[in-house]
Amino acid sequence: GAVVSQHPSWVICKSGTSVKIECRSLDFQATTMFWYRQFPKQSLMLMATSNEGSKATYEQGVEKDKFLINHASLTLSTLTVTSAHPEDSSFYICSASRTGQPQHFGDGTRLSIL
Amino acid sequence: DAKTTQPPSMDCAEGRAANLPCNHSTISGNEYVYWYRQIHSQGPQYIIHGLKNNETNEMASLIITEDRKSSTLILPHATLRDTAVYYCILPFYGQNFVFGPGTRLSVLP
Numbered sequence: 047g048a049v050v051s052q053h054p055s056w057v058i059c060k061s062g063t064s065v066k067i068e069c070r071s072l073d074f075q076a077t078t079m080f081w082y083r084q085f086p087k088q089s090l091m092l093m094a095t096s097n098e099g100s101k102a103t104y105e106q107g108v109e110k111d112k113f114l115i116n117h118a119s120l121t122l123s124t125l126t127v128t129s130a131h132p133e134d135s136s137f138y139i140c141s142a143s144r145t146g147q148p149q150h151f152g153d154g155t156r157l158s159i160l
Numbered sequence: 161d162a163k164t165t166q167p168p169s170m171d172c173a174e175g176r177a178a179n180l181p182c183n184h185s186t187i188s189g190n191e192y193v194y195w196y197r198q199i200h201s202q203g204p205q206y207i208i209h210g211l212k213n214n215e216t217n218e219m220a221s222l223i224i225t226e227d228r229k230s231s232t233l234i235l236p237h238a239t240l241r242d243t244a245v246y247y248c249i250l251p252f253y254g255q256n257f258v259f260g261p262g263t264r265l266s267v268l269p
Contacts, residue, residue, distance in 0.1 A: 048206075050203075052203070078255060080256075080257070082259075089247075089259040089260060089261055089262065090198075090204070090257075090259040091259070092256060092257060092258065095255075095256060137201075139203045139204070141203075141204075141257075143255065148194060148206045148209055149206070149255075149257060150206055151196075151203035151204045151205070151206075152203050153202050153203045154201070154202065154203045156201075
């Protein structure tokens with residue numbers, strides 16, 4: 047089946063640093079990739095949608111300068127949390143899909159900002 | 161807001177069938193119904209999706225009512241590993257998922 051790999055799975059860093067999370071579709075070319083955030087005991091919330099080679103579309107309330115998304119190829123998208131602060135601590139999850147196919151999710155990145 | 165409603169929690173005995181309902185009364189003619197599940201601290205796992213016909217795969221069966229306003233996900237022989245939060249989703253704009261709270265299924269030994 048479709049496999050999506052996310053790296054790193056867990057990161058702890060100091061307040062003010064930037065953190066990059068990678069999302070790769072390993073066995074298919076993804077026309078669209080999605081980034082979600084999940085706080086404890088809550089459901090996933092869509093942050094942004096990105097298509098290869100074009101700018102990401104951010105959901106209302108998500109700061110595009112804070113959460114930089116790059117989708118350079120059909121198999122790789124990155125999310126950079128810039129100048130991270132404790133309130134950015136969360137579970138970040140990516141997904142990838144081909145046109146007309148279901149989204150397949152990575153296993154998430156748990157980000158803890160001290 | 162999610163376009164679906166699900167019971168917040170359900171219990172099922174191990175080895176029995178788990179039937180998880182979902183209401184999607186505002187579904188339009190060309191919208192698919194997707195089911196995913198999330199086991200604690202993991203990303204959601206795709207289970208099944210359908211448009212109007214009932215669907216079955218190695219994981220589950222999906223029964224969609226004739227008016228398409230509701231559906232039921234069936235896990236035929238639930239195991240302890242099926243304990244998870246199950247999400248029924250209708251995409252916005254054809255592809256964007258809005259996750260509701262889902263149904264927390266507990267499979268009991």
